[in-house]
Amino acid sequence: MHGLTASLKRPGTRRAVAALAGLTLVMTPLLSGCGSSTSSSAPASEPAAAATAAAPASEAAAPAADVTGKVVKLVHCGDVNPWCAVYNKTVIDMLTAEGVQVEYLQNPFDPALQVQQLQSSIAAKPDLILLLPTDDKSLVPSMQQAKAAGVPIIYNNSHPDPAALDTVVSVVNADQAALGRFAAQNCVEGMQAAGVTKGNIIALTGSDYTATSNDRITAFIEELSKTPEYQLVSNQNANWDPALTGKLASQLFAQYANKGGIQCAYGMADYQANAIVQAAQQAGLPVGVKDKGLIVTGSNCFKVGIDNVKAGTMYGTATQAPDTEGKALAEWALKFLRGETIPAENLTTEFRVTADNLADHEAECTKA
Known part of the structure; x- marks a missing residue:
């Protein structure tokens, strides 16, 4: 989507990881005294690399409009996924701290269930729907219905x-x-x-049905094309599932054992990259630069990924920490609920993470 773009600073606030039970949860507002600052304050700055935030509105203007009693439907991936669990909790905590009533409809990457949840949310006519897609295309008819009904949607973690x-x-x-x-x-x-002067690469991705995975793998392939001595030999949908990722990795290690082997593996989330590390070790393959073995990378950071980078079993990862992204979503949602005009597109600036700059990102990347 093309529009104005705003980058957000990395927050320094600490977020606890907690799973929420059930498919539909109603979050009652936490009134004043919850210890949360209002969303009009800018996020805390990250030392060193963080980009300057484009504050969504004037910080010196009149007091922000009260959002107490506003209703938000959170139609998102479920807590069965570790990234989603932290992301959703961050959003819910920030919104309810401002008095917003949040109904959380979660699904385990089930497109049909998400369509049902979106349709029921539209029928309820909330003040806002926050929609994190499981399948971009399957949601189109319902999103068109929402527009016709005058129900606003903020689409997140995809386009x-x-x-x-x-x-x-x-x-x-x-x-x-x-x-x-x-x-x-x-x-x-x-x-x-x-x-390694010539190598085979595998990629085990998230869901093929969203722009999230497709944008990443497209850029991955484009970047690799600059070094044709390194070839992507297999790109498989692992649906953000570490168990499936480990199974596919084991199969590919065996498949390419007599075809030059696999020299690098990309697990789209750090917990997928960790599953690849475990599969390689179980297959008796050396892992990491020190052992001149398999190079493994992730592309959104978790504690397990940071620990692996420290141990040398993963070469690197990137940011997109779930609480950072959740804080950005909640801030923009609160701006909208207060009646402020927000940009058409808001991208969070991301950073590459390796052993060389681990200290700059470890705190952010170990919240989940």
Whole structure:
């Protein structure tokens, strides 16, 4: 989606990881005294690399409008996924702290269920729907219905199918292409450091049905094309599932054992990259630059990924930490609920993470 773009600083606030039970949860507002600052204050700055935030509104203006009693439907991926669990909790905590009533409708990457949830949300006519897609295309008819009914949608962690571009008030997204480029750079740099002059690469991705994964893998392939000595030999949909990722990795290690082997593997989330590390170790393969073994990279950071980078079993990852992204979404949602005009597109600036700059990102990247 093309529009104005605002980058957000990385927050320094600490977010606890907690799973929310059930498919539909209603969050009652936490009134004054919850300890949360109002959304009109800028996020805390990250030392060193963070980009300057484009504050969504004037900070010196009149007091922000009260959003107490506003109703938001959160139609998102479910807490069965570790990234989603932290992301959703961050959003819910920030909105309810301002008095917003949040109904959380979660799904385990089930497109049919999400369509049902979106349709029921539209029928309820909330003040806002926050929609994180499981399948961009399957949501188009319902999103068109929302527009016709006057129900606003903020699309997040992806961008809409072209047929639904005019149905959303805003998109809040990570720079997915940057995450894909960083993963390719990690692969190439890691293989070069290990003395590999020609190599086979595999990618085990998130869901093929969203722009989230597709934007990353497209950028990954484009970046790899700069070094044709390193070839992507298999790109498979692992649906953000670490168990499936490990199974596919094991199969590919066996498949390419007599075809030059696999020199680098990209697990789109750090917990997927970790599953690849475990599969390689179980197969008796050396892992990491020090052992001149398999190079592994992720592209959104978790504690397990940071620990692996420290141990040398992952060469690198990237940011897109779930609480950082959740804080950005909640801030823009609160601006909208207060009646402020927000940009059509809001991208969070992301950063490549390796052993060389681990100290700059460890705090942010170990919240989940």
